[in-house]
Amino acid sequence: MSCQIRTKACCSWANVASCPAPGNTPRSPKHAWDLFVTDNMLEEICKCSNLEGQRAAANKKKVWKDISKNELLAFLGVSLLAGYDKSCDVSIRELFGDRVSNPMYRATMSVERFEDIRRCLRFDDRTTRDFRLLTDCMAAFRHIWDLFLENCRKRFVPHECVMVDEQLVPFRGRCKFIQYVPSKPAKYGIKIFWLCDSKTSYALDGIAYMGKRPGQDAQRNLGLNIVQQLSSTLRNTGRNIITDSFFTSVPLAKALLEKRLTLVGMLRQNSPDIPALMKPCKKRQLYSAEFGFKDNITIVSYVPKKDKTVILLSTLHHDKSVVEESRKKKPEIVTYYNSTKGGINVMDQMVRTYSCKRQTRRWPMVMWYNVLDVAALNAFVLYKSQRPEFMQCVTYKRRSFLKELAQELVTPHMQSRLQANPRLPKNIVSSMEIFGVTQQQLQLACRHEQGPQKKRRCYCCPSNRDRKSSMLCKECEQHVCKEHSHVVCEKCFLGHFH
Template structure:
C-alpha cells in the first residue's frame, strides 16, 4: 500500500510541475486549474448595417453600394482622357455606357464565358443576343482598350512612392466601403487570396498551393458564416527595410476597429505576441503554430513514444496550446486564447475542441475564392490593374448578393441557384438603359427584339410618370392632348396638331 501511495504522489507531482518554454519566459501547466475563465465581450449585431438596409431595395441598388457614382466618375474621367490620346475617332464614354460595360462583364461571368473571345460573345449564331443588343462589339473593345484608373503621364513619379499607383485611387475608394455595410459575426478568418495573373508585374507572387499558382496576393478578412469580404489589402512585395513578423502586422491592420471577435489564422500569422496584442483589443485568437516558436515547451514538441490520436495540452494564465498526433510522427500544434479546458472529441479521431473550431472557421477566405471563381467576370488581359479591377467586380457582386439576401430572405428562397439569378438581374438592370437608348437596331433579330422590348419598358415607365403628373395637375382649359411617338418606330416623326 505504501508503494502505491508513493507512486501516486509522484504522478500528481509530475502533473502539477510546470513546463518552461524554450526561451524560459513562459511557464506552462499541464492542467487547467489556474487558468482565468474566458468571457467573450459583446459585439455588434451580425449582418447588414442600418446604413445598408436603408439603401437596398433591389439587386441593382445592392451592387450600387460598392460601385457608386463617385467611383464611376473617377473611371470615366481617366478612361476618356486615355481614349482621347490613343483611340482614333474617340467618343467620350457616358455613365450609362460604363454601367452597361460593367453589366456585360457580369453577364459574361454569369454565363461562365470568361475564357470565350469577345467575337464569340457577339456572334449572332453562337453568342448571346443580349451582348449585341446592349452595345456594339467595336464599342466594347474601345472601352476595354481605353479603360484606365489614373493619368498615365503622371504615373512614373507616383510609382516611386506607391507600387499600386495605376489603381490606388480606385482601390482606396472601393475598399474603404466594404466595412460600412456589414457587421461580421463572432468568428472571422484572415488568410491570403491569389488573383490569377501571368503578365508583367513587379509584385507578382508564386504560390504553388493555389490553383492559379501565379498572381497578385491579397490579404483578406472574411466573416466565417457568410464569407463576406470585410477588408482586403494588396501585398506589393518586400519593403526596402526588412520587416519582422509580417503576419502580425497584417492581422492588426485588418482587424482595426473590431472588438470582441475571434480571429482564425494559419501558422503564417499565428504568434504569441499577436495573441497578446489581440487580447489588449479584447479579441481572441485561434490558429496553427510552427514548431520553431521559442514560447513552446519541449514537452509539446516531442512525439516520440506518443500514441496516435493522442492530445497533450499546455495552459498558461490566459492561453492554451495543444499538441495532437493525427498519425505516427506527425505533430499538429494550435494556440487558442478562447479555449480554457482540455476538451477532446469522444469518438472518431478524438480531435481536441480547438482543432474542431479551427477547422470550422479556417475556410472562409477559400470559400470566397471559390464562389468568386464560379461566376468570375475576369477576361484575358496583360495589364495587372485590369486584373485587380475584375476581382473588385467579383467581390462586389458576391458581397452585394449576401447583403440583398440578408435584407430580403424570401427572394427566390425555394431555388438553389439564387446567386445566378441575382447576377442576371444585376447585369440586365445595368444594360437596359443603354439598350433602350440605342438609335440603330442591331442586325440580329433576337438582339433587335431585346432592344425594342427595353425601349418599350423604359418609354412605358416614362409615359406612366407623365400621365401621373398630368392627373395630379388636372386638365388645363383649352389644352389639346398631344400625340406621342410610337415606341416601335426607330425614326422620329413630326406630328401636326
C-alpha cells in the same frame, strides 16, 4: 464542454448575428451592388478612361466618343454576364456574334464599342502617375482600391468570428509586386490578404501585398503586422480572429488581447513558442492531446494520424475540453478551428466559379476584375441577409442574383441606345424586346416624364360634337375620349408589350 471566455467583450458578442450596417438595406441586386461600386468610383474611371481614349484616338487621327456612366455600367453588366455564363475564356466576338449566345450581349452595345472601352479603361491620371510611383508601386490602381475597401468596411456587421488569409489573383504579366506561391494552383499572381466573415465569406477588408521594396530589408513579423492592420476596425469588439500557421504566434495573441480580441490559429511545427513535449514524437498515441496554459493562452497538440501532430493556439479556450462523442476525441479547439477556418477559401472559390476575369496583360485590369468579383459576392451576401425569401429552395441563388444584376446594369444603356438610334438592325431590336426594351415603352416613359398631354379633339367623335380629351390610344397614339376608350388592368397592359 463550453468554452470559458475571460473577457466581458467576448461574452457580449457571443451570439452576434451578421447584418447590413445601419442605412445600408438593399432593395434590389443593383442597389446592393451600388453600395460597393459607388458613383465616385465610376466617375473617376470615366474621367481617366476618357482621357486615355482621347489620347489614343488623337494618335490615330480619330475622334473619341466619351464613356458615360450608363455606358460604363453596361460594360460592367456585360462583364458580369460573361461570368454568369462561365464564358470568360470565350472570345468577345464569339459572345457578341454567335446566334446561340445570350442576346443580352448584342442588345447592350456593339462588340467594337465593348473592345474600345476595355482597351482604354484606366483608373488614374496617366500624367501624374510617374510622381506617385516613386512612393507607391500600386499607384495605377490605388485610389479605386482604397475607395472599394472603404465601402466594404462600412456596409456590413460581421459575425463574432472572422478570418485572415491570403488570395492569389492569377497573373503572369509584368508587375513589380507579382508573387510566386508554389502551393497555389496558379503559382504566380498578385497576393491579397483578406479579412473575411467566417460564416458568410463577406470580404471586410484587404491589403494588397507589395513585397520587398527596392533598397529595403525584408519585412519582419509580416504576419503579425498584417493581422493587426486588418483587425484595426474591430478593436474592442471582443470578436475572435482565425489565422493559419503563417500568421499565428504568441506575440500576436498577446497584442490582440490588449485590443480585446481573441485568436485561434495553427502554429508551425518549428515555432519557438511550442514546448518540446508537444512536438511530433513517435511514442505518442493516436488521437492523444497535450494541453499547455500560460497567461490566458492555451496551446494544444493533437495527433490525428500516426507520426503527425497538429498544434493550435487559442486565447478563446481555457480548459481541456474534448469532444467525447467523437471517435477521434478531438479537442474542442481543433473542432472550432475546423468549423471556422474556411471563410476565405470559400470566398475565393465562389469568386472563381462565376468570375468575370478576362485575359489581359495589364495588372490594373486584373485587380479591377477581382474587385468586380468580390463586389458581386459582397452584394449577394448583403442582399441575401435582408431578403431570406429570395429564390428559396434552390441551389443557384447566386447565379440568379448575378443574372438579375447584369440585366439591371445594362437596361438603362439599352434604352438610351434604342432612343438614340431607332433604326437599329432588326436582330438587335428583337434582342432588346426579349428584355422588355421597345419603342412603345420608351414613348410611354417619355410621356410620363413630360406630364399630362394637351387636350385635343377625339378622333372617333364627329367634328360637330367637338369633344376634347388628353388621353391617347396606346396603339395609334390618337386622342380619344372616355366613351371610345377601354379600361384594362395593369397586368394586361404591360403584358401587351411583352
